[in-house]
Amino acid sequence: MALAGAEASSEEVEAVRIAYGFDRPLTAQYASWLGDVMKGDLGFSNILQRPVMEVVLERLPVTAKLAGLSLVFALVLAIPLGVLAAARRNTLVDRLALSIAVVGQALPNFFFALLLILIFGVTLRWLPISGDSSFLHYVMPAIALGYFSTPAIMRLTRAGMIEVLDSDYIRTARAMGLPCRRVILKHGLRNALIPVVSLTAVQLGFMLSGSIIVESVFSMNGIGRLGWQSIQRTDLEMMQALVLIISVIYLALNYFADLLNGLLDPRLRVQ
C-alpha cells in the first residue's frame, strides 16, 4: 500500500505485491531473506531505494560514539560513587550517592534530555541542542543516555563492594598492614567489578534501545533514530536488519563481558 501510493487501484497494488515478492508465503520470504543475510546482504530498502547495509553503515558510527561516550560517563560516575558509598556506608556520602541513583532511576531519559536542553542549550547556551556534527553535540545526549545506566551500575558496585569489604581476604589484607586505599581499590574493587562487567554489557544493550529516544530528541542520525524513522515509514527491510544487528551487537557485548571477567577472575578461566 505504502509503495503503491494511497490513490492506487487494486490492480496496481497487486502488481506491486508481485514485483516485490509480497505475494509469496511469509516463510518463503523469511527463508530468502535469511539466505541473503548469510551471504552478507541485509536487503534493499524499498522506501529509501538504497541497500540497507549502506544506510546502516552510514548511521552506525554516530550510535557507536554516543553509546561509547554514554558508557564512559556512566562508569566514571557510577563506579567511584559506588565505591565511595560502600566504603562510607550509612554516612552522608552514601545517602547522597543513593539519592543520585534514585533520581536517575525515576527520571525517564526523554524528560531528562529535555531538561538538559532547557538548561544547557536554551538558557545557558553552552551546548548545541541538535545534530551530530561535532564532539560538543555528543555531550548532552551522552549524559542523558549514560545517566540512565548510572543507578544500576552504582548500586551493584556498592553492593559488590560491601560484600567484598566484609570478606575474609580483605581482613587478611588489612591484617598484613596494607594501606586502606590499596585494600579497597586493589583487593576489593577488582573482585567487586566482576558482576558489574556483566551488568554493563546489559546496560550497553539498553543504551542501544535508549538511543532510539535520545537520538530522536537530539536529532542525531544514528541507528536509533533510523529505527524510529523506519517504523514510521513502515520500512520493513530496514527494521528487520536493525533488529538483527542490535541482537548481534548484544550477543557480542555479552561475550566480550565474559572474556573480560575471565581476565579479572582467574577461577573463571577455562584451562
Next chain:
Amino acid sequence: MTLLNVENLCIDIPGPRGTLHAVRGVSFHVDKGEILCIVGESGCGKSLTSHALLGLSPRVAQVEAAAFSFDGTDLRRLSERQWQGLRGQRLSMIFQDPMTSLNPSFTIGALLIEVYRRHHPGPRGKARARAIEILRKVGISNAEERLDQYPHQLSGGLRQRVMIAMGLICGPDLLIADEPTTALDVNIQLQILRLLQDLKRDMGLGMVFVTHDLGLVARFADRVAVMYAGRIVETAPVAELFARPCHPYTRALINCIPAPGKTRPGAALGAIPGVVPSLVGPQAGCAFRDRCAHATPLCQTRLERRHDGAGHAYECHYTPEETAA
C-alpha cells in the same frame, strides 16, 4: 621478656536492645617464644579479643584497656597509619578459613610480594626471593612454581601454609592465630601445628593461638587462658591447668573431651548443661553461675579472683576442693 601486655581489655558493641559487653575485662601477657592459647566456646569473645590485638575491631565496637602494649609501644595511642606499619611487620595474624582468607584474584606470588614490599620497599626480585624462601620454610615444595598459582589451585592445607607464609614473610615477633586449624582435616591439622611449633622455635616467635579445641591446647600450648562469656575465668601453664583445673567451667570443659580408652564406646558425649548467658545489658557476678552445680547467692553479685602466685589464677569464690564434684 614480655612481648604483649593486655590489662582489663573491654569491648562493647552498642545495639538496639542494649550494649553487648562482648569482652569484659580481659588481662593476659605473652612472652617472646611463648604460645598462649585462648580457649573458649563460640561467642565467648575470643575472636574479638584476637582481632583487637591487631587493631582490627569492627568499626562499631568500643575498645578500652587499662594497658595495651606491644614491646614497649602503647598500642592505644597508635594512629591508623602507625597500626598499618606494625601489622604484618612485627605483629601478624593468620585466620581460620584458608579457603576464603586469600584473595582469589591474585597469584600466591603477587600476594606474598605485595606484603613484603609494603614493609620493605625495594626491588621486586628481592621480595620474590624472600617469598620463595618463606614458602620453603613453611614446607611447600616447588615453591617457585607455586608463586604463579592462584589460591583456588591449591589444597586447603597448602593454602593455610601460604597464609602462614604471608603472616611470617616480614619476620614478625608475635603471631596471632585465630583458629587456624579449625577448617582443616585432622592429619593436616597436625602438620600445621607441628609447623607452627617449629617456626616458634626457629624464629623465637611469640604466639596467641585462639581455639575451641581443648585437646589441641594440651599438645600445643605453653600457657592457657580459658575464656567464658567475655572473661578469662582461668589461666595457668598448660600442664598445671590439666593437672589441677580450678574453675568449675574449666573442669566441665576437660570432662567433655572424649578420651580413647577412657570413654566407653556408645556412651553419651559429655556436655555442659544450660546455655551461655546473654551479654547484653549490665553484668554482675559470675557468668557461669546458671550452669554451675556449686553456685550460691554470692555468685550472683560478686566475682573473686584467686591466684597461687605461680601463674595459676582463676575466678571463683570457692577452692577446687570446695567445688569438687
